[in-house]
Amino acid sequence: MEDKPGQDKIPDTPLFDRKRSLAGYRINKMAMGLSKPENREAFRQDEGAYLDRFGLTPEEKEAVMSRNWREMVRLGGNLFFILKISAVDPVRITEIGAHQAGMDHDDFLRNRLGKK
Amino acid sequence: MAKLIGGLGTSHVPSIAAAIDKGLRDTPDWKPFFDGYIPGQDWVKEHKPDVAVVIFNDHGNSFFLDKVPTFAVGCAEEYRPVDEGWGPRAIPPFRGAVDFSWHFIDTLVENRFDPMICQEIEVDHGIQVPMELFWGRPDQWPVRVVPIFVNVIQYPIPLPSRCYEMGRVLRQAIESYPGDERFVVLGTGGLSHQLQGARAGFVNPPADEAFLRDIATDPDKLAAMSREQYVEMFGSEGAELMMWLVMRGAMDRDVVVRHKHYFVPASMTGAGMIVMENKATSSPAVAA
Numbered sequence: 001m002e003d004k005p006g007q008d009k010i011p012d013t014p015l016f017d018r019k020r021s022l023a024g025y026r027i028n029k030m031a032m033g034l035s036k037p038e039n040r041e042a043f044r045q046d047e048g049a050y051l052d053r054f055g056l057t058p059e060e061k062e063a064v065m066s067r068n069w070r071e072m073v074r075l076g077g078n079l080f081f082i083l084k085i086s087a088v089d090p091v092r093i094t095e096i097g098a099h100q101a102g103m104d105h106d107d108f109l110r111n112r113l114g115k116k
Numbered sequence: 117m118a119k120l121i122g123g124l125g126t127s128h129v130p131s132i133a134a135a136i137d138k139g140l141r142d143t144p145d146w147k148p149f150f151d152g153y154i155p156g157q158d159w160v161k162e163h164k165p166d167v168a169v170v171i172f173n174d175h176g177n178s179f180f181l182d183k184v185p186t187f188a189v190g191c192a193e194e195y196r197p198v199d200e201g202w203g204p205r206a207i208p209p210f211r212g213a214v215d216f217s218w219h220f221i222d223t224l225v226e227n228r229f230d231p232m233i234c235q236e237i238e239v240d241h242g243i244q245v246p247m248e249l250f251w252g253r254p255d256q257w258p259v260r261v262v263p264i265f266v267n268v269i270q271y272p273i274p275l276p277s278r279c280y281e282m283g284r285v286l287r288q289a290i291e292s293y294p295g296d297e298r299f300v301v302l303g304t305g306g307l308s309h310q311l312q313g314a315r316a317g318f319v320n321p322p323a324d325e326a327f328l329r330d331i332a333t334d335p336d337k338l339a340a341m342s343r344e345q346y347v348e349m350f351g352s353e354g355a356e357l358m359m360w361l362v363m364r365g366a367m368d369r370d371v372v373v374r375h376k377h378y379f380v381p382a383s384m385t386g387a388g389m390i391v392m393e394n395k396a397t398s399s400p401a402v403a404a
Contacts, residue, residue, distance in 0.1 A: 010348050012314035017271040021181060032180050035199050070314075079311045080176035080269060087201030093131070097316040097384055112317030113381040 016078050024076020027064065030054035031081040040088050067091070070100045118216075118293040121163050121300060121397075123363045123371070124156065125331060125390040128172060128245040128304045131383035133205060136248060149387060152377030153249050159374055159391050160250050166297040167213045169220075169262040169286060171279075171362040172242030172304045173269065175200075184270045185232035187282065189224070190239075190263040191217035198238035207244060207253065213260040216293055220262060223289035229282055232265075239263060246304045249389070259300075268305070268356050273343060276358040280339035283365020290366065303363030305356025307378075308349070309385035317384055318351045324378060324386040327357060332373045332392055335364040354386075370395040 008014055021028075030051060033039040043050045051061050063071035064085070072082050083093070098108035109115040135146045142150075177198045179185065195210040224231055243263055251257060264282075267273055283301075290299050307324040310316055327350075330338050339361055346355040375391040393399075 008313070009344060010315075010352075013310065013347060013352050014313045015271055015347065015352060016269055021270055025181065028176070028181055032176060034201050035177065037199070037203070040201070073312050078176065078269065084176075084201035093311070094317075094384060097311065100312065100316040101314055103317075108317055113319060113384060114321075115381065 014073060020076045020078075022076070024078060026054050026056050027060050027072060027075060027077040028081040030056060030064070031077070031084045034084040034088060043088050068099075069096045070102075073100065118290050118295050118297050118299060119397075120287065120290050120366060121165055121298045121393065122159070122374075123301050123303070123367045123390075123392045124246075124250060125303045125328075125360045125363060125388065125392075126153075126156075126246045126249055127306060127382065127385060127387040127389070128242050129309075129382050129385045129387060130175075130200070130241040130245070132245050132387075133241050133248065136253070137205065149379040149382050152379055153389055155375040156250055156377070156389055156391050157252060160300070163300075164298065165259055165300040167216060167262065167299045168247070168259045168302055169264065169299060169366075170243045170246060170302045170304065171264045171266060171359045172246070173266050173356055173359065174242060175240055176269070177240035178237050178265070181270060184267050185265065186267050186274050187229065188232035188234050188237075188265040189217060189221050190234045190237055190261075190265075191221060192235055192237060195237065195239045195243070195261065195263060197244060198240050200240055204238075205244065207248070208256050210239065210243070210247065210257055210261045210263075213262050213297075216289075216295070216297070217262050219293055220286065220289040223292065224282070224285055227285045227288070229285055234265075237263075242304060246302050250302075264362065266359050266362070268359065273355065274358075275343065276341055276346065276361055277339045279358050279361040280335065280365040283362040283367075286362065287366040301363040301366045303360030305359045306350060306354050307357060307386040307388045308351050308354040310351030311353050311384065313352065315351070319380055319384070319386045320349060320351070320354075321378075321380050321386055323349045324380070324388055328376055328378060328388050328390055331360055331364055331390060332371050335361065339365075367392065368394040368396055372398045374398075
């Protein structure tokens with residue numbers, strides 16, 4: 001899936017449309033699996049093997065294993081699903097936001113969210 | 117006859133649940149947020165509703181992408197908290213208002229709304245957080261619930277005007293229900309936030325404040341807006357706000373605002389609350 005700048009009608013705002021949903025089905029299904037404790041354990045034990053169970057492509061595996069949130073979203077991952085990865089490997093949602101915005105976390109809190 | 121005694125609106129951010137679970141209520145980050153809900157909690161204590169109809173969206177917990185209902189209505193005896201990845205939260209299950217749920221589903225279909233019918237379903241923070249914000253953390257919930265799930269994630273999501281129309285049918289269902297229960301309707305979600313893409317972290321406090329005003333005084337304007345306008349103004353996940361229109365559609369044109377609260381940021385979200393009563397039946401002693 002190409003994600004050229006300006007493709008989104010509203011800039012930098014990926015809507016979860018047909019194209020993204022189709023492209024991201026594997027990643028999202030894998031992440032949805034993490035709502036079961038036995039799958040969380042499998043992910044912890046051998047992440048690569050767990051991802052293979054859902055047929056992730058090498059590109060998708062790389063994005064997940066490097067916790068590249070921006071890339072996961074580009075590949076069709078929807079945050080509500082991929083957020084479950086943070087239940088296994090804790091990371092704050094604001095850090096996921098900052099990563100996608102390409103900003104330092106403190107800078108993100110101050111300049112996007114208006115934190116003092 | 118059953119009676120609608122109020123329309124409530126609130127955000128349902130999952131970090132609110134986490135803050136309660138971790139005992140962070142009175143920390144500087146959260147205290148002003150939670151304190152703003154005290155008048156709303158007092159209102160439900162005073163008015164003692166029997167049934168809460170709660171409009172919210174599932175966040176990839178009860179439904180996956182294999183089956184995505186645009187509208188779904190619960191008619192279960194009980195709704196347990198779902199495992200969102202951290203294990204099910206230790207809160208009491210919600211008791212359903214089964215008979216009314218079926219009556220509502222009948223009324224919807226007779227009015228050309230065709231929802232998915234759910235006799236067995238678990239529920240996520242979308243309903244948990246609003247219930248906790250208004251009713252606290254009781255041993256058992258003092259109200260029975262009717263969950264209405266709206267798809268606001270997988271496009272095509274419904275039109276804001278459709279949510280508003282559904283509210284009118286909800287009102288008809290309440291008014292035609294042969295019980296003497298007292299109903300509140302909770303519209304939940306929003307306010308402005310965006311979790312995905314390079315615009316992540318977008319919040320829009322002026323638009324949020326305007327929404328909290330317009331939902332009372334000019335809901336027709338909000339119902340006439342396009343989905344794209346919601347996304348642009350409130351962020352990709354802020355489009356959830358259209359679910360407040362189901363609540364508003366169940367009310368009269370003229371309402372009285374009893375309480376209102378706004379706080380930003382709750383985690384990554386502009387968070388808001390409103391308590392409204394129909395003007396015609398509101399207690400005249402208390403002017404807003």
